[in-house]
Amino acid sequence: MTKSALQIERAKYTPKMPKALQGNVKIVSGKSTESVADQEEIKKTFPNTYGMPILTLEKSDDAVITKVLNVGVILSGGQAPGGHNVISGIFDALKKLNPANRLYGFLGGPSGLVLHNYIELTAEIIEEFRNTGGFDIIGSGRTKLEESEQYDKGLEICKKLSISAVVIIGGDDSNTNACVLAEYYLKKKSGVQVIGCPKTIDGDLKNEMIETSFGFDTACKVYSELIGNIMRDATSAKKYWHFIKLMGRSASHIGLECALQTQPNICLISEEVAYKEQTLQQIVDDLVRTITKRAVNNENFGVALIPEGLIEFIPEMKILIEELNELLAEGSATAKAFIAIATDDDKREFVIKHLSEASGKVFKVLPKGIAKQLTLDRDPHGNVQVSRIETEKLLIEMVEKQLSILKKQGIAKVKFSAQNHFFGYEGRCAVPSNFDADYCYALGQTAAILIADGKSGYMASVRNTTKSSDEWVAGGVPITMMMNMERRNGVMKPVIQKALVRMDGEPFKAFAAKRDEWAIHTSFVYPGPIQYWGPATVCDATTKTLQLEQKS
Numbered sequence: 017m018t019k020s021a022l023q024i025e026r027a028k029y030t031p032k033m034p035k036a037l038q039g040n041v042k043i044v045s046g047k048s049t050e051s052v053a054d055q056e057e058i059k060k061t062f063p064n065t066y067g068m069p070i071l072t073l074e075k076s077d078d079a080v081i082t083k084v085l086n087v088g089v090i091l092s093g094g095q096a097p098g099g100h101n102v103i104s105g106i107f108d109a110l111k112k113l114n115p116a117n118r119l120y121g122f123l124g125g126p127s128g129l130v131l132h133n134y135i136e137l138t139a140e141i142i143e144e145f146r147n148t149g150g151f152d153i154i155g156s157g158r159t160k161l162e163e164s165e166q167y168d169k170g171l172e173i174c175k176k177l178s179i180s181a182v183v184i185i186g187g188d189d190s191n192t193n194a195c196v197l198a199e200y201y202l203k204k205k206s207g208v209q210v211i212g213c214p215k216t217i218d219g220d221l222k223n224e225m226i227e228t229s230f231g232f233d234t235a236c237k238v239y240s241e242l243i244g245n246i247m248r249d250a251t252s253a254k255k256y257w258h259f260i261k262l263m264g265r266s267a268s269h270i271g272l273e274c275a276l277q278t279q280p281n282i283c284l285i286s287e288e289v290a291y292k293e294q295t296l297q298q299i300v301d302d303l304v305r306t307i308t309k310r311a312v313n314n315e316n317f318g319v320a321l322i323p324e325g326l327i328e329f330i331p332e333m334k335i336l337i338e339e340l341n342e343l344l345a346e347g348s349a350t351a352k353a354f355i356a357i358a359t360d361d362d363k364r365e366f367v368i369k370h371l372s373e374a375s376g377k378v379f380k381v382l383p384k385g386i387a388k389q390l391t392l393d394r395d396p397h398g399n400v401q402v403s404r405i406e407t408e409k410l411l412i413e414m415v416e417k418q419l420s421i422l423k424k425q426g427i428a429k430v431k432f433s434a435q436n437h438f439f440g441y442e443g444r445c446a447v448p449s450n451f452d453a454d455y456c457y458a459l460g461q462t463a464a465i466l467i468a469d470g471k472s473g474y475m476a477s478v479r480n481t482t483k484s485s486d487e488w489v490a491g492g493v494p495i496t497m498m499m500n501m502e503r504r505n506g507v508m509k510p511v512i513q514k515a516l517v518r519m520d521g522e523p524f525k526a527f528a529a530k531r532d533e534w535a536i537h538t539s540f541v542y543p544g545p546i547q548y549w550g551p552a553t554v555c556d557a558t559t560k561t562l563q564l565e566q567k568s
């Protein structure tokens with residue numbers, strides 16, 4: 017494979033490590049833990065992994081000698097920059113513990129474990145992938161590990177390969193499943209441990225003990241670079257409004273971080289829309305107000321950031337989507353009838369007839385294209401796939417309509433020409449920033465040390481991440497500690513609590529204090545591309561979200 021010059025040089029980068037991981041390591045146990053809520057139910061479901069202590073890795077004078085360990089690793093869900101460094105971190109730590117240790121990679125995500133698709137990750141393979149983006153070393157997938165048959169199939173292959181531990185690198189759902197798997201294997205006295213690692217560009221797997229999920233840093237820096245470039249284009253040409261949708265599934269952390277980095281004229285925050293119970297029309301009215309005010313200053317251009325999950329946070333849309341999910345649930349009589357209808361117009365009529373009166377009204381006023389997108393394929397959980405809904409186009413269309421009404425009524429005559437963009441996949445496999453390269457490598461090393469110490473049901477954690485990397489604190493957090501009970505597909509289940517943007521959080525407050533000024537007075541900031549070499553203030557800076565959240 018031909019390599020770029022950057023790839024060749026970047027492969028030589030040695031991730032910076034917390035002091036505790038630089039030599040011999042010991043594990044220090046803290047106090048026992050409780051789940052964040054619903055303690056009784058969670059304790060009942062996880063009798064073997066509930067209440068375990070928080071673990072901290074510290075420097076030790078003695079080298080740890082371990083028996084030979086075979087470990088399996090799985091990449092689960094959407095790609096996030098740094099995944100390859102988690103794997104190289106695990107590999108290096110295992111080989112340091114005992115050169116006879118082996119690392120296996122299950123291919124294509126969790127299904128690799130169930131279907132017994134794997135490769136042994138050798139030094140040669142690992143060398144190819146150090147400090148690179150992507151998950152292509154073993155591939156990823158979204159198969160859910162939820163059934164005991166799947167766990168048993170996993171056990172079969174672990175026994176065959178003498179694997180005594182599996183590391184699952186994933187988001188909140190994958191780590192919830194990792195904990196269920198750990199509990200199941202402990203109950204069975206199978207001798208197979210399970211350790212999780214916090215991954216997702218969405219930034220919504222974080223809590224008191226997990227400061228950030230890996231990939232968020234790099235992805236936000238890539239999107240901010242692109243947004244900055246668009247801002248410069250906008251100020252140069254002064255003729256377009258750019259509506260930019262940003263990935264992030266539910267939470268608006270990515271949008272908020274990019275807003276803090278680039279200072280756009282508008283950034284919608286889904287959680288605020290839900291908090292204020294705004295309607296779609298109210299959101300459009302707010303947009304129109306800003307666009308009109310800027311037009312008064314002859315600034316017929318601007319940049320608006322729109323979080324991917326917005327639509328599901330607008331209360332009336334949420335109800336509509338829930339009704340549609342029910343109506344079009346795979347295998348249901350209504351879904352079969354819907355599929356059998358030949359034309360789009362007849363499908364539309366069918367849907368309207370089956371919705372409640374209120375949702376029918378909302379559905380009818382949506383532009384036809386968007387209404388159709390809401391009825392397309394569901395994800396494996398039966399939910400609408402938000403990344404496929406063109407919210408940015410919906411808002412542009414509705415703004416245009418509203419402006420033409422204002423014009424007809426003689427209230428305002430505003431020049432509005434818009435461009436739409438969607439940034440998501442552009443950032444998920446970027447070359448990891450120094451932060452993600454270092455953080456991921458440390459997470460991988462930590463996971464291996466937890467394994468060598470016989471731990472299971474823990475998530476690898478690295479804290480104190482706004483300080484220089486040698487002050488980072490590595491350790492393990494019991495996954496049950498992050499759980500609460502939530503309704504999923506109509507049933508209450510123990511799951512890791514998803515972190516949404518908090519209205520009382522420092523990042524939101526910092527944004528809210530400035531946004532009115534940014535709306536009217538063009539205050540764009542152009543972050544430029546990620547830098548891998550140069551001053552630490554540029555190359556090693558963490559996200560603004562992390563800096564604001566960790567400031568004491």
Ligand code: FBP
Nearest residue numbers: 093094187216217218263264265403
């Ligand atoms: P994870 O939560 O698995 O990390 O994935 C996040 C994400 O990138 C979301 O931002 C986005 O909505 C989704 O994946 C897109 O999924 P897909 O890769 O299946 O298109």
